[in-house]
Amino acid sequence: KQEVTQIPAALSVPEGENLVLNCSFTDSAIYNLQWFRQDPGKGLTSLLLIQSSQREQTSGRLNASLDKSSGRSTLYIAASQPGDSATYLCVPTAGGTSYGKLTFGQGTILTVHP
Amino acid sequence: SQTIHQWPATLVQPVGSPLSLECTVEGTSNPNLYWYRQAAGRGLQLLFYSVGIGQISSEVPQNLSASRPQDRQFILSSKKLLLSDSGFYLCAWTGVGQGTFGYTFGSGTRLTVV
Numbered sequence: 005k006q007e008v009t010q011i012p013a014a015l016s017v018p019e020g021e022n023l024v025l026n027c028s029f030t031d032s033a034i035y036n037l038q039w040f041r042q043d044p045g046k047g048l049t050s051l052l053l054i055q056s057s058q059r060e061q062t063s064g065r066l067n068a069s070l071d072k073s074s075g076r077s078t079l080y081i082a083a084s085q086p087g088d089s090a091t092y093l094c095v096p097t098a099g100g101t102s103y104g105k106l107t108f109g110q111g112t113i114l115t116v117h118p
Numbered sequence: 119s120q121t122i123h124q125w126p127a128t129l130v131q132p133v134g135s136p137l138s139l140e141c142t143v144e145g146t147s148n149p150n151l152y153w154y155r156q157a158a159g160r161g162l163q164l165l166f167y168s169v170g171i172g173q174i175s176s177e178v179p180q181n182l183s184a185s186r187p188q189d190r191q192f193i194l195s196s197k198k199l200l201l202s203d204s205g206f207y208l209c210a211w212t213g214v215g216q217g218t219f220g221y222t223f224g225s226g227t228r229l230t231v232v
Contacts, residue, residue, distance in 0.1 A: 038220060047124075047208055048223040097221075104150065104212070106221065108161040 006031040008109030010094055016115040023081040025112045027094030032075050035099040039068050039079050041090040042111070048093065052079075056099065084116045120145035124209045124224030131231055137182075137196040139227050141209030144190065149211040151192040152221075153184055156206040168192060204231045 007030045017023060029037075036055045040048040052061045052068040054077070060069040065082040077094055091111040098105040121144045131137060143149050153165040164177045166184035174184050181200050185193045192209060209224040 036220070040223070045206075045226075045228065047225040048210075050220060050222060053220040095221075106162075106164070110161055 006096060006098060006105075006107040008094060008096065008107050010092075010109045010112045012112060013110065014113040014115075016117065017084060018117050019085060021084050021116075023084050023114070025079040025081070025092055025094075025114070027077040027079070027109070029075045029077075029094075029096045029107070031096075031098070032072050033099045034072060034096040035104070037068075037070055037077050037094065037096045039066075039077075040093040040095060042093060043090045051092075081114075084114075086116045086118050089114055089116050120211075120213075120222065122209060122211055122222055122224045124227060126227060127225065128228045129230070131199050131229065133201055133231055134198045137194070137199050137203070137229070139194040139207055139209075139229075141192045141194075141224055142190055143211045146211070146213055147189060149190065149213055151186065152210040152212075153192065153194050154208045154210060154223075156208065156226075158205070162208065166194070199231045201231050204229055 009028045011026045034056055036053055038053045039051045041051055042048050051066055052063055054061045054068055054070045056072055067080040070077045091113050093111045095106050095108055124141045150169050152167045154162045155165055156162045166174055166176055168174050168186040171186055171189055182196050207227045207229060210221050212221045
């Protein structure tokens with residue numbers, strides 16, 4: 005059974021800092037991995053999608069890396085802004101016999117202060 | 119481009135009343151469709167998924183049911199709501215076989231059963 009752990013659980017930083025959000029998952033048989041953000045009371049917004057054959061993806065100030073064999077992914081946020089405040093979710097998509105199933109952790113709650 | 123619509127955004131219903139939440143996807147055909155629930159302070163739980171019209175798979179036994187009357191329409195229902203049905207309901211879709219296999223989520227429905 006896939007389990008996802010995100011560290012830290014919560015992070016509060018001043019504006020402008022470079023951030024590292026860590027994710028680990030127990031089953032490396034994944035098809036891909038997505039990073040989402042969720043604003044309070046809102047749905048999930050996809051930030052980055054990394055295929056299992058890829059090592060990283062970049063979009064603007066965001067960079068996500070994937071080490072499938074060790075079950076780790078990291079989201080880097082450069083020059084953080086108050087608008088980055090949200091919950092960040094690392095979500096692996098299962099491969100193999102559980103094809104397509106998503107597993108959610110508790111996420112990292114990020115607060116960026118002006 | 120593909121879009122996903124979910125309504126209503128907020129719903130307050132008395133215990134024992136019926137429920138109908140609707141989700142529609144535009145700009146794609148034959149999507150895989152999903153219903154998730156997020157209880158307060160907890161992660162997302164998969165309730166139902168559908169790979170085609172009339173094809174519904176249930177992940178957990180509960181007081182809810184799902185239907186897919188059209189290719190791009192997914193409905194979550196209940197005949198009699200329970201207090202424990204309160205939560206944030208999210209619809210999602212993905213296009214299997216289209217290469218990216220990324221998930222897109224709707225904006226969610228906040229259901230409060232009173």
